[in-house]
Amino acid sequence: MEIHEVSPGVIAFIRPEGGANVGLIRTTEGSVVIDTTSRESDIRAFLAAVGVSPSEVCLVCITHSHNDHTKGIPLFDCPVLAHKLTHQRIAKRKSTISGRQLLPTQVFENRRDIEISDMRLEFIHAGGHTPGSSVIWLPEVKVLFAGDLIFEGRYPFLATANVPDLMKVLKWLLTLGAQVIVPGHGLLCGEDMVAGQLDYIETSWGRTADHIAQGHSIEEIIDDHEYPVYPGLGAERLHTWNIKVMHRQLKKMSS
Numbered sequence: 144m145e146i147h148e149v150s151p152g153v154i155a156f157i158r159p160e161g162g163a164n165v166g167l168i169r170t171t172e173g174s175v176v177i178d179t180t181s182r183e184s185d186i187r188a189f190l191a192a193v194g195v196s197p198s199e200v201c202l203v204c205i206t207h208s209h210n211d212h213t214k215g216i217p218l219f220d221c222p223v224l225a226h227k228l229t230h231q232r233i234a235k236r237k238s239t240i241s242g243r244q245l246l247p248t249q250v251f252e253n254r255r256d257i258e259i260s261d262m263r264l265e266f267i268h269a270g271g272h273t274p275g276s277s278v279i280w281l282p283e284v285k286v287l288f289a290g291d292l293i294f295e296g297r298y299p300f301l302a303t304a305n306v307p308d309l310m311k312v313l314k315w316l317l318t319l320g321a322q323v324i325v326p327g328h329g330l331l332c333g334e335d336m337v338a339g340q341l342d343y344i345e346t347s348w349g350r351t352a353d354h355i356a357q358g359h360s361i362e363e364i365i366d367d368h369e370y371p372v373y374p375g376l377g378a379e380r381l382h383t384w385n386i387k388v389m390h391r392q393l394k395k396m397s398s
Contacts, residue, residue, distance in 0.1 A: 146192060147331060150284040152262070155325045156189045161297070161377065163211040165189055166279065166288045166325055170260035173201025177279055177288045178327075179215025186215035201259070204266055205247055206290025206327065207276040208232035209303075216245045223247040224255065226268050228275030269316075271309035272300075280319060287321040295329025295336055297377035299344065301385045306348055306392055313341040344385075346371045351389045355397070361390050 145157040156165040165186060166177030174195050179186045190197060197218050205213055205225035213233060216223055225233075225247035233246055257264040265280040272291045279288040291300065292312060301309070316337050324332050347370055354364040365383055372382060 144189065144192075149323045149325070149331065150281070150286050153281065153284060153286055154193060155288075155331060156192075157325075157330055158328075159330065161328055163209075163327060164325055164329075167193065167195065168259075168262060168264070168281075169195070170201075170262050172260045173221075174199055175257075175259065175264065176200050176203045176219070177325075178206055178212040178290070179203065179218070181211040181214045183215045183218045186218055202257070204264075204279055204288075205229060206278065206288065207273045209273070209291065212290070212327070213245050216247070222249050224249045224251065224266065226250065226275035226277045227252055229273070229277070230275075232273065232275060269312045271304060271312035273303050274305075276312075278316070280321075285320060285322040286325070287316070287319060287323070288325045289316065289327065291327035292316065293324060293326035293329075293332065293336060293340060295326045295332045297329060298373070298379065298381040298385065299340055300378075300381055301344075301388045304388065306344065306389055310341060310344055310348070313337055313344070317341075343371050343373065347386065348389050348393075351386060352393055355390065355393055361387065364390060 145159065147155045147157060149155050152169040154167040158164055163178060163180050165180060168175040200219055201221050203219050203221060203223040205223060208229045227250040230247050230250045253268055255266040257266060263283055265282060266277055267280060268277045269292060270276055276290055276292060278290060317334055321334060326332055350370055351364060365386055
């Protein structure tokens with residue numbers, strides 16, 4: 144685990160091995176945690192590494208519903224905020240840890256602007272990766288906590304994505320002018336990573352649509368070596384998975 148202070152009081156816990164990243168914003172009124180990893184022990188250790196106890200956390204923000212971002216929720220007694228669709232997805236799982244539910248305690252719809260001490264946070268619904276996916280944007284310091292809308296150093300995970308929506312969201316992210324992006328997985332990055340991921344998805348989507356128009360089977364499509372495969376990126380198996388997701392969504396759109 145790497146600890147980066149990306150702006151005064153704004154900390155990113157980065158996990159080069161591929162685990163979910165975590166954010167921490169320190170203010171005079173308490174700390175804000177962004178995502179909680181897949182284990183309560185992990186988030187407890189991250190906080191301890193910077194001298195913060197769970198009782199000092201005044202707000203937890205959850206970017207989306209996947210387990211690797213939500214299982215540390217029971218550690219906290221403060222408000223836990225997420226988009227209403229994220230709350231619904233977590234509720235359907237009925238997951239508990241030590242008898243405590245993983246549910247957020249507060250929800251929002253389009254956005255929630257938060258003022259804590261001298262820090263402004265904009266919690267904005269985006270969709271794309273999951274229906275409830277949201278980002279935390281710090282406009283004054285131009286830091287973006289993107290959740291799993293961005294994967295650095297590996298192929299994106301599209302199994303739960305609405306691909307057309309995700310392409311729109313990535314284009315929107317490029318309009319923010321972020322100087323530092325904390326991805327859901329991988330190292331700190333900038334807008335070039337957003338642009339690269341968008342190019343990969345757009346090109347693959349278009350190529351898959353062309354194959355379908357020509358009547359090719361999914362097996363023939365997967366065997367196409369002209370897709371934008373990026374050597375050296377992690378989770379290569381996700382490329383084939385992503386093509387299958389795109390194929391399924393394109394076929395559904397045309398039916």
